[in-house]
Amino acid sequence: MKIHEYQAKSILKKNGIKVPRGYVVDSVQSSIEAAETLGFPCLVKAQVHAGGRGKSGGIKLVRNEQETVSFVKGILNTSLKTYQNPDGQPVNKLLIEEACEIKKELYLGIVTDRSCNKICIIASLEGGMNIEEIAEKHPEKILKQWVDTSIGIKEFHIRNLQYLLKLDETLYSSFRTCVYGLYNIYMDYDVSLLEINPLAITGNNEVLPLDAKIVFDDNAIYRIKDVESLVDDTQEDSKEVLAKSFNLNYITLDGNIGCLVNGAGLAMSTMDIIKHVGGEPANFLDVGGSATESTVEEAFKIILSDKNIKCLLINVFGGIARCDIIAIGIVNAATKINTNIPIVVRLEGTKSEEGRAILNNSTLNIVSASSLLDAAKKAFESIK
């Protein structure tokens, strides 16, 4: 689960890490007030769940009231398109923040390294830029310090990072506070990705996080403190949000062949095979092992709410999930929303005969398929 920069910075602050002074606002008037309190020049930063805001015109240094009004009017309540989210996300809030003198920009990130089951602190002297690009072109500029969670973070870890980054001793105290705090946040809040880019070295000779990104472990949401106040569903795809409320794994894609599958692996495989035969999947959808008639019905409606869909491919390998129950859910949903798009069905495993009979006896536009490859071919044929 992603959160906004201002929310991440508030968590940093609560945990003893110094961050730039700033105010969250949602109107032109409150923007001016915040800017005047901080003093010009200051920064206006669009709050969306995506990186690359700077390059996309989502951040501006304003020098007076006039510039503030003009920028805020132009961006508030619009949709900001970034390279991470080309479809755009709504800008409902802005962070007005003090500007500070920057001597150097570092990068600091924390992730869990699944290859060694340790926490990995990633640092670079080349902050502020596209860190992925640096990692690819100059891997030697990406420095890593692993922390075994059985011992936790120790002074020597931070000394190692100081040495790797060649940080001046006068910076050590503020760097130490920052790294300790970030590690503790990472562990205490069940974070799966924590990124400070850039971590500035300021004119006052201290380190200061100018941006902050926190992504929580989706599996731990139930125990994260005050998590409700951090959720912003307006930033996510509305179909994905709706699917989540029914415990469905759904992801919107660009194509026109809708997919309803049980199991994540089989759902990805269905997408792969659709592409293999020349088609384009419209979504990833795993109805899960414990699919009931009603979850299948909801899944069907969510898929069909995508207006690009020209055909629906149903691929179910009944194990725990029963093909007859899935068939009933499909018939119910299709009858309610009165669709006649072709539905290519491949049912195998538990109660597959019964499931096929239910579908074939319905008035739906059913195309039966004998295998996954056959289903993909027939789906692609039907949209030509």
Next chain:
Amino acid sequence: MSIFIDSNTRIIVQGITGSAGSFHTTQMLNYKSKIVAGVNPRKSNTTYQGVPIYGSVLEAKKEQDANASIIYVPAPFAADAILEAIDAEIDVIVCITEGIPVKDMLKVKMYIDKSNSILIGPNCPGLITPGQCKMGIMPGFIHKSGNVGVVSRSGTLTYEAVYQLTSLGIGQSTCVGIGGDPIIGTNFIDVLRKFNDDKDTNAVVMIGEIGGNAEEDAAEWIKENMTKPVIAHIVGQTAPSGKRMGHAGAIISSGKGTAKDKIKALKAAGIHVANISSDIGKTVKSVLQS
């Protein structure tokens, strides 16, 4: 022969009274798996389908001479259930539960590395030695006893692959679902090593997913050590970057963990790769015939 489990495996079910636990206990009993005990501290001294229920894993193990445990406990409590099974020195622990926080699994991983227990999963379909023992949630009837080992990060896609094998008359020695999470107890290499040493396994099907670098590591190991043919498939070739494809571990982040890189590594190690999942059975057949 088989790996991990056979007709002598004596199984405890942790979470036997929950909806998933009770349903699958019945299914496993129907497959003639030896389910010897259940665990639920609030329902000890009762039975489910004739299976006695105990208050702890240690008690169940001592009373019923059990050597394996399967866990259906809800995610917030599942890590503790695994720790309890490790503490009771259970040989083979299978955790079906999906959605365990990564931080909890880091703790489990540290503890299990110091023990002699083996953990399969979490977030996995379990494992099956056809005709002998089913310790998981897979549909038993699609399997057939034989000599091809199957190891996979996926659930239903494994059923798909097994179904293709069985339809072509190719039986399986043991099928192991290692799970779709970023941190799992048993990885590809652990299972491949077992299959390599199993005299009744002649070839291995390995089904990988996008995310992480377990497939690349396995390819390296196979190249150096494996004496039997391996047929691999990687799912998620068309998955977009940065999106979690259902499984917590199936995510391409910062251009790492792509299917393309994995397939390249597998091919470089001389592994037969089925490009699409519907070709897995056929590819195994042609490798076995050559």
